[in-house]
Amino acid sequence: MKRCQMMVDVGRRKFLSGAGMAAAGIAAASVPITQANAAPPTARVNYPSNRLANVNDLKLNEPLNVSYPDNDAPGVLLKLGKRVADGIGPDGDIVGFSTTCPHKGFQLVYNKSDRTLNCPGHYSRFDCEAGGLQIWGHATQNLPQYVLRVDAKGDIYAEGVDELLYGRLSNVL
Amino acid sequence: MAYKRQIDQLPIVPKDAKEFNVTCHYCIVGCGYKAYTWPTNRQGGTAPEENKFGVDLSKQQQAEAVAWYAPAMYNIVRQNGEAMHLVIKPDKDCVVNSGLGSVRGARMAEMSYSRQRNTQLQRLTEPMVWRYGQMQPTSWDDALDLVARVTVGVINDMSEDGLFVSAFDHGGAGGGYENTWGTGKLYFGAMKVKNIRIHNRPAYNSEVHATRDMGVGELNNCYEDAELADTIVAVGTNALETQTNYFLNHWVPNLRGTSVAKKNAEFGSEPVERGRIVIVDPRRTVTVNACEVEAGKDRVMHLAINSGTDLALFNAWLTYITDKGWTDKAFIAASTKGFDKAVASNKTSLEEAARITGLTADQIQKSAEWIAEPKQGGARRRTMFAYEKGLIWGNDNYRTNGALVNVALATGNIGRPGGGCVRMGGHQEGYSRPSDAHVGRPAAYVDRLLIDGKGGVHHIWGCDHYKTTLNALKFKQAYKKRTDLVKDAMSAVPYGDRDGMVKAIMAAIKKGGLFAVDVDIVPTKIGEACHVWLPAATSGEANLTSMNGERRMRLTERYMDPPGQAMPDCLIAARIANHMERVLREQGKAKYADQFKGFDWKTEEDAFMDGYHGHEKGGQFVTYERLRAMGTNPGASGRLRRWQDHRHKAPVC
Numbered sequence: 028m029k030r031c032q033m034m035v036d037v038g039r040r041k042f043l044s045g046a047g048m049a050a051a052g053i054a055a056a057s058v059p060i061t062q063a064n065a066a067p068p069t070a071r072v073n074y075p076s077n078r079l080a081n082v083n084d085l086k087l088n089e090p091l092n093v094s095y096p097d098n099d100a101p102g103v104l105l106k107l108g109k110r111v112a113d114g115i116g117p118d119g120d121i122v123g124f125s126t127t128c129p130h131k132g133f134q135l136v137y138n139k140s141d142r143t144l145n146c147p148g149h150y151s152r153f154d155c156e157a158g159g160l161q162i163w164g165h166a167t168q169n170l171p172q173y174v175l176r177v178d179a180k181g182d183i184y185a186e187g188v189d190e191l192l193y194g195r196l197s198n199v200l
Numbered sequence: 201m202a203y204k205r206q207i208d209q210l211p212i213v214p215k216d217a218k219e220f221n222v223t224c225h226y227c228i229v230g231c232g233y234k235a236y237t238w239p240t241n242r243q244g245g246t247a248p249e250e251n252k253f254g255v256d257l258s259k260q261q262q263a264e265a266v267a268w269y270a271p272a273m274y275n276i277v278r279q280n281g282e283a284m285h286l287v288i289k290p291d292k293d294c295v296v297n298s299g300l301g302s303v304r305g306a307r308m309a310e311m312s313y314s315r316q317r318n319t320q321l322q323r324l325t326e327p328m329v330w331r332y333g334q335m336q337p338t339s340w341d342d343a344l345d346l347v348a349r350v351t352v353g354v355i356n357d358m359s360e361d362g363l364f365v366s367a368f369d370h371g372g373a374g375g376g377y378e379n380t381w382g383t384g385k386l387y388f389g390a391m392k393v394k395n396i397r398i399h400n401r402p403a404y405n406s407e408v409h410a411t412r413d414m415g416v417g418e419l420n421n422c423y424e425d426a427e428l429a430d431t432i433v434a435v436g437t438n439a440l441e442t443q444t445n446y447f448l449n450h451w452v453p454n455l456r457g458t459s460v461a462k463k464n465a466e467f468g469s470e471p472v473e474r475g476r477i478v479i480v481d482p483r484r485t486v487t488v489n490a491c492e493v494e495a496g497k498d499r500v501m502h503l504a505i506n507s508g509t510d511l512a513l514f515n516a517w518l519t520y521i522t523d524k525g526w527t528d529k530a531f532i533a534a535s536t537k538g539f540d541k542a543v544a545s546n547k548t549s550l551e552e553a554a555r556i557t558g559l560t561a562d563q564i565q566k567s568a569e570w571i572a573e574p575k576q577g578g579a580r581r582r583t584m585f586a587y588e589k590g591l592i593w594g595n596d597n598y599r600t601n602g603a604l605v606n607v608a609l610a611t612g613n614i615g616r617p618g619g620g621c622v623r624m625g626g627h628q629e630g631y632s633r634p635s636d637a638h639v640g641r642p643a644a645y646v647d648r649l650l651i652d653g654k655g656g657v658h659h660i661w662g663c664d665h666y667k668t669t670l671n672a673l674k675f676k677q678a679y680k681k682r683t684d685l686v687k688d689a690m691s692a693v694p695y696g697d698r699d700g701m702v703k704a705i706m707a708a709i710k711k712g713g714l715f716a717v718d719v720d721i722v723p724t725k726i727g728e729a730c731h732v733w734l735p736a737a738t739s740g741e742a743n744l745t746s747m748n749g750e751r752r753m754r755l756t757e758r759y760m761d762p763p764g765q766a767m768p769d770c771l772i773a774a775r776i777a778n779h780m781e782r783v784l785r786e787q788g789k790a791k792y793a794d795q796f797k798g799f800d801w802k803t804e805e806d807a808f809m810d811g812y813h814g815h816e817k818g819g820q821f822v823t824y825e826r827l828r829a830m831g832t833n834p835g836a837s838g839r840l841r842r843w844q845d846h847r848h849k850a851p852v853c
Contacts, residue, residue: 071206071208071209072208072209099259099260100260112201113201129270130301131263131264131299131300132261132262132263132264132265132268133263148263149300149448150440150486150489150490150493154202157201157202158201158202158204159202160201160202161202163486164303165300165301165302165303165306165444166270166303167270167271167272167273167301167303167306167307167310168205168270168271168272169202169203169204170202172202172204188208189204189205189206189208190204190205190206190207190208190271191205191207191208191209191210191270191271192208193261193265193268194260194261194262194263194265194268195257195260195261195268196209196210196212196257196268196269197208197209197210198208198209199208200258200259200260
């Protein structure tokens with residue numbers, strides 16, 4: 028950003044009087060400036076676009092273990108057999124979630140009968156058909172869900188996460 | 201669809217962030233937390249030497265991590281006028297919760313007043329008065345002058361019995377030793393107000409008179425006892441949801457069997473094993489489910505009784521246990537009176553109790569065995585009895601409460617490791633007041649008197665009758681009518697004419713009107729009828745001392761500013777006293793005015809030193825400095841269990 032060079036009236040009058048300009052120039056130059064040399068930070072983290080699976084790898088109501096955005100962040104892809112909000116794929120029924128409980132970091136277990144992810148630590152439950160809504164439990168967040176994309180070949184890519192993952196203060200380490 | 205914050209990173213707590221002791225103010229368990237604050241233009245880094253936790257934050261943290269906090273644990277607040285980052289996260293070193301956070305405590309930061317992040321903006325920030333037909337902001341002095349003049353005017357006309365008070369009596373937010381003392385010293389010290397009620401009931405009385413009349417204070421064990429008990433008996437309490445971390449951190453280890461080593465260490469050669477639990481509740485709660493998951497169905501007995509039939513069940517237990525000779529005869533001889541008479545007059549057969557409760561005689565017999573049948577080698581079974589609203593908010597509370605204490609006394613389970621007969625509780629405690637003996641018993645039914653047109657001025661502290669009283673619609677109708685009389689009178693006088701204003705208010709009161717003053721942190725429903733609102737500070741915005749359900753006393757340090765001109769309740773009470781003293785002197789009532797001396801407190805610590813430190817047994821050893829040093833863990837468990845040393849004398853909720 029450039030500083031505005033237009034003089035306000037008082038400065039213009041001083042210019043017309045022929046005084047003060049040189050002194051002002053010296054004063055400005057004498058203030059030492061520390062240049063910020065850090066890379067400009069982004070407001071949100073940049074997510075990798077990672078291929079997690081192909082739609083043909085998924086079986087109805089069978090969780091497929093994946094990791095995103097890196098190998099230390101376990102999750103699942105699910106084909107629910109029912110069109111859901113944020114679901115992708117030809118049937119709009121494929122979703123992906125982190126499986127680390129946002130309460131205390133225990134690994135969640137999938138319950139096929141009611142399509143929930145359940146925590147063995149303190150009994151928290153998350154609804155996979157409703158965007159990871161916490162049905163009951165102690166977490167102060169709903170379950171982080173993946174932003175997914177399917178390409179023409181049916182490959183499923185994860186490209187983002189909508190909540191902070193347990194155990195990291197930045198989703199991408 | 202599920203709500204998502206779309207937050208994927210949080211500022212890192214820097215190494216030199218300030219650290220404060222915090223005890224969660226939401227429920228009685230009182231989980232330990234730490235608050236961290238640092239200037240908004242700074243942040244820590246991922247390298248261990250760059251953050252408060254000394255941990256490499258570029259790595260994924262494992263389960264139960266110390267160095268992780270959720271978005272709900274973060275906010276930007278003001279501290280001494282400066283905007284600061286705030287993180288409040290569970291304290292792993294606190295023996296109460298061992299790092300667990302509930303959906304209440306783990307949101308303390310997010311539930312703080314922040315104009316930067318638009319959280320909790322509904323707070324009262326300025327004193328407000330009824331002026332020209334609406335509530336308008338004013339100064340403390342102006343609001344308190346009006347309150348003092350009208351209050352003194354009513355006392356002049358009607359005596360102190362014309363001053364009605366509704367006031368919290370507990371710990372945690374909207375309470376604490378500082379604030380119960382501030383209000384207590386005003387209404388029971390400077391004055392002897394008898395038309396006073398407590399936050400959640402229409403009179404100044406206990407919810408558990410029976411246990412107190414029996415000499416058994418209702419908080420008589422420690423949380424570790426739940427780890428040591430052979431059997432836990434839970435009556436009308438859904439602990440997983442309402443005392444979450446007490447249940448998870450102290451009941452579950454016993455049900456899982458992971459506290460057996462602790463039992464061995466405590467009890468030597470006495471046979472011990474994984475705990476059992478009897479749950480008395482008409483509903484199948486999540487607590488029942490969790491107990492079955494942890495202990496196995498064969499160690500959990502859910503007695504789904506007909507609602508309101510606890511008394512018959514407890515008397516059947518007492519009868520069966522006595523008939524079997526499973527009572528603790530030495531304990532009974534040493535610590536009770538009239539035991540045989542109690543057994544005789546409460547005699548209830550298994551069959552009779554089965555008919556009343558809807559249980560089978562077998563269920564009642566088996567549960568009695570779990571409670572009292574001697575262990576291998578004849579050792580007394582250690583049973584902990586815990587009860588809450590399902591018992592105490594039922595009809596016939598007195599006899600039902602007493603009947604449960606009878607069973608605990610009969611089996612020698614008071615004041616013994618692995619025992620206790622205790623309330624699970626609502627919020628923390630923090631009662632320190634001059635004697636309430638003048639209130640008498642039965643205490644005045646305050647809400648009924650207000651409906652009946654009694655009293656001229658009403659001071660309300662953190663209560664909302666409109667939402668919580670019995671017969672609330674009737675109360676609201678009468679209260680609105682009475683306070684509207686005063687509002688209409690006030691609207692007819694120029695606000696600057698204080699003398700004329702007070703005269704108009706007093707005239708309206710004589711016609712059946714009521715002048716109402718509401719002290720709270722937020723606008724309330726009953727506040728809609730009030731003429732003055734006084735903004736109070738809450739936990740964390742002022743230093744606040746409370747004790748939890750095992751009488752563990754802790755100081756939550758002030759880590760942020762109260763909003764606007766809000767003040768701690770104790771200082772509001774002190775300023776009311778100062779103004780009343782001034783008005784009384786103006787009126788030439790020097791002797792009465794002298795009763796309002798001793799309210800020159802500048803800080804909440806002054807109120808604590810005058811109250812708990814100066815007036816409670818053992819209080820002389822308790823100072824802010826010591827409480828700060830002890831952090832979230834004061835009170836060794838053994839000392840907590842010897843409850844006779846710490847006789848709890850507060851009306852509790």
